[in-house]
Amino acid sequence: MPTPKFILDLREKIGHDLLWLTGLSAVVLNDQDEVLLVKRADNGRWSLIGGILEPGEEPAVAVVREIQEETAVEARVDRLLSIEATPPAAYPNGDRVQFLDLCFSCRPLGGEARVNDDESTDVRWWPLDALPDLTDGEHLRLRRALSPADQPVYVTAAD
Template sequence: MSTPEFIVNLRKHIGHQQLFLPACTMIVLRPVPPGSSIWEVPKVLLARRADNGNWAPISGICEPGEEVAQTAVREVKEEVGLDAKVEALLGVGQVGPVTFENGDECLFMDTAMRLSVAEDAEPVLGDEENTDVQWFSVAHLPDTVNRQHRLLIADAVAQMKHPAGFRPRMGYRKRNA
């Protein structure tokens, strides 16, 4: 993710020391159209990250004073040019610590959400953070999608299909009982 200006300014004072930052991960799902085969599964929007080449959901750092739902909508618009709507909370958990190529270290408190976009919405690259963006069947994810993101994608599908029985994930390392 591109470094927000407020973090660049903080780094002038604290160097590479670990920052604890609020962030969010957006699982954008395209549901199965009504009347489709029972074998059809939802599609998820993934972007190929410029920094490591891995496919991942859209994610971003909250700006000071910004609500996490505002961050989610803003990041989807900035990164893939789509107007999104937050539909559900999927969970909250720690990500990291992450050490970047320049030595900066961050620990993120991530809020994962399921978002929707217009039925015919097609993404476009909106910034330099990603090199490609496309829809993938949740049954056929690219190999480079990490374990945590696979769990969140599965949670998003479960929440969409059975909202009344869904419980958000509290911590990404294990499923709450």
């Protein structure tokens, strides 16, 4: 998916300066102890589903939209897992960005997992005991989704 217009409009004003955005990530688990992953077109890595909150959009609605857009799977949100600021990052074109990531645990409702946009080259359900190489942060999000804890994780001044 191309860069959203609201980001392009902001970039016209701020150039490559650090842009603070609300990001979304989803841990989609089915009843067969599998997690839905996408193989990213930009770096070839398997990852959790993610995206950006559009202006005026509700986060839980947006993460369901992202799941459907990327994988053709219809899903529902079960719970908010975490609210965390990611480290600043830079894209190859020089744009700098930092995300406030809202991570949700979700369940599939229907649809067959497949590549549904140009952001990924493969989409697949992976058994939890045979996962591809994921980042430490993705493993942490997955552990949180599998945890019986029902409160979201967030950093406080005492942490």
